[in-house]
Amino acid sequence: MITIPKGTKDVLPADSYKWQFVENAAREVAAAFNIREIRTPVFEHTELFQRGVGETTDVVTKEMYTFEDKGGRSITLKPEGTAGAARMFIENGLANAPLPLKAFYITPCYRYERPQAGRLREFHQFGIEVFGTSAPEADAEVIFAASSFLKKLGINGTRLEINSIGCKSCRAEYNKALKDYFRPHLSEMCSTCNERFDKNPLRMIDCKEEKCKAITAGAPKILDYLCPDCRAHFERVKSLLDGLGVEYAVNPDIVRGLDYYTRTVFEFVSTSIGAQGTVCGGGRYDGLIAELGGGNVPAIGFAAGLERLLLLMDNTSVPFPEPPVPEIYLAGMDDETRARAFEIANSLRSRGIAAECDLMSRSVKAQFKYADKLGAKYVAVIGGSELESGSVNIKKMSDGTVKAVAFGDIYEFLEENN
Ligand code: ATP
Numbered sequence: 001m002i003t004i005p006k007g008t009k010d011v012l013p014a015d016s017y018k019w020q021f022v023e024n025a026a027r028e029v030a031a032a033f034n035i036r037e038i039r040t041p042v043f044e045h046t047e048l049f050q051r052g053v054g055e056t057t058d059v060v061t062k063e064m065y066t067f068e069d070k071g072g073r074s075i076t077l078k079p080e081g082t083a084g085a086a087r088m089f090i091e092n093g094l095a096n097a098p099l100p101l102k103a104f105y106i107t108p109c110y111r112y113e114r115p116q117a118g119r120l121r122e123f124h125q126f127g128i129e130v131f132g133t134s135a136p137e138a139d140a141e142v143i144f145a146a147s148s149f150l151k152k153l154g155i156n157g158t159r160l161e162i163n164s165i166g167c168k169s170c171r172a173e174y175n176k177a178l179k180d181y182f183r184p185h186l187s188e189m190c191s192t193c194n195e196r197f198d199k200n201p202l203r204m205i206d207c208k209e210e211k212c213k214a215i216t217a218g219a220p221k222i223l224d225y226l227c228p229d230c231r232a233h234f235e236r237v238k239s240l241l242d243g244l245g246v247e248y249a250v251n252p253d254i255v256r257g258l259d260y261y262t263r264t265v266f267e268f269v270s271t272s273i274g275a276q277g278t279v280c281g282g283g284r285y286d287g288l289i290a291e292l293g294g295g296n297v298p299a300i301g302f303a304a305g306l307e308r309l310l311l312l313m314d315n316t317s318v319p320f321p322e323p324p325v326p327e328i329y330l331a332g333m334d335d336e337t338r339a340r341a342f343e344i345a346n347s348l349r350s351r352g353i354a355a356e357c358d359l360m361s362r363s364v365k366a367q368f369k370y371a372d373k374l375g376a377k378y379v380a381v382i383g384g385s386e387l388e389s390g391s392v393n394i395k396k397m398s399d400g401t402v403k404a405v406a407f408g409d410i411y412e413f414l415e416e417n418n
């Protein structure tokens with residue numbers, strides 16, 4: 001048997017309604033914030049992610065699905081959605097469109113990671129990006145959109161943690177302080193931290209190794225190194241969130257896994273899904289568009305992992321809407337009555353009613369059983385006398401009540417009784 005690749009998952013017919021619920025919630029929230037959908041390719045030139053996500057990140061150094069295509073180009077499956085969105089923004093000259101430009105996407109992402117609960121090799125993100133504004137209102141709006149999305153899903157138990165990692169100029173000061181702090185500890189730290197020490201000491205704060213974490217705990221905090229502009233920006237974001245009634249905690253250790261972030265960074269974290277508790281992460285990336293050759297366009301966004309959200313909803317018994325069921329099952333007894341049931345079912349379908357009938361030449365009893373398994377709300381059996389009278393007894397499965405309805409009135413009956 002050929003099996004599914006490690007770290008990927010099928011969505012089975014019985015479960016897809018859960019995905020649709022989450023995706024519909026995403027679309028509804030986006031619509032309320034006047035955010036339009038974008039779709040970018042699943043693969044891009046590798047260089048986009050090297051430059052966009054950052055050479056020192058885990059994503060680029062260890063996790064990318066990179067291959068050479070038949071034309072000898074280096075291609076990478078998108079590990080996240082922001083770099084592609086930024087490329088699209090630049091390539092299509094959207095800086096000339098009315099700004100800010102607000103976009104959202106629902107996309108598969110690919111990262112070669114060790115699969116575990118909440119960590120897959122193919123996963124899905126709902127993300128929002130707002131291009132062209134450095135205003136703190138945009139930060140608060142994007143955070144509020146993320147929080148509205150979680151609320152719409154019925155998720156209440158997450159904690160919002162925010163931080164500011166400053167701009168280029170405060171980061172330079174901070175990196176110096178970090179290096180002074182880490183230098184005497186380098187021999188006790190992991191090889192990745194040692195590499196990052198020279199290239200990007202901020203990344204060391206993100207190290208998950210216990211021995212490094214212990215040292216990192218005592219490191220200088222970025223919030224003590226913010227320049228006056230970055231400080232004022234952060235204060236304003238916080239007061240806007242206060243005004244919206246959004247609860248948050250400032251966590252000076254959030255630096256996020258991607259290199260492009262500046263100023264505001266944030267995460268929605270859950271304690272109910274194990275070690276991979278971040279269901280949504282985002283932040284400002286004022287330097288990314290310029291880094292990709294697109295001029296000075298500030299931006300901010302977030303991405304939420306849909307598998308983690310679904311896991312969180314399952315683990316904390318957040319109710320999903322009922323799965324879809326047929327409105328009516330029309331059974332037939334022989335070729336003639338089966339044909340009539342088939343006609344009626346299909347004419348109901350043409351009018352938007354979820355109707356079902358037999359495709360297996362089953363006995364009436366077996367059709368009943370199948371209809372019950374499907375959860376059909378009503379069942380009607382068409383036999384010889386029904387053909388003659390032109391009407392059929394429709395049985396309501398939830399309480400067993402029966403009503404005789406003319407063939408031509410079934411649609412109206414279902415409309416009235418649903
Ligand atoms: P983590 O610390 O969990 O590795 P990250 O910093 O790599 O997260 P981002 O790149 O910010 O995550 O991605 C945004 C969101 O996408 C995450 O908060 C998470 O919900 C989801 N996500 C990231 N990687 C995976 C994965 N391998 N499997 C499933 N979901 C993921």
Ligand code: MG
Pocket residue numbers: 058257
């Ligand atoms: Mg990661």
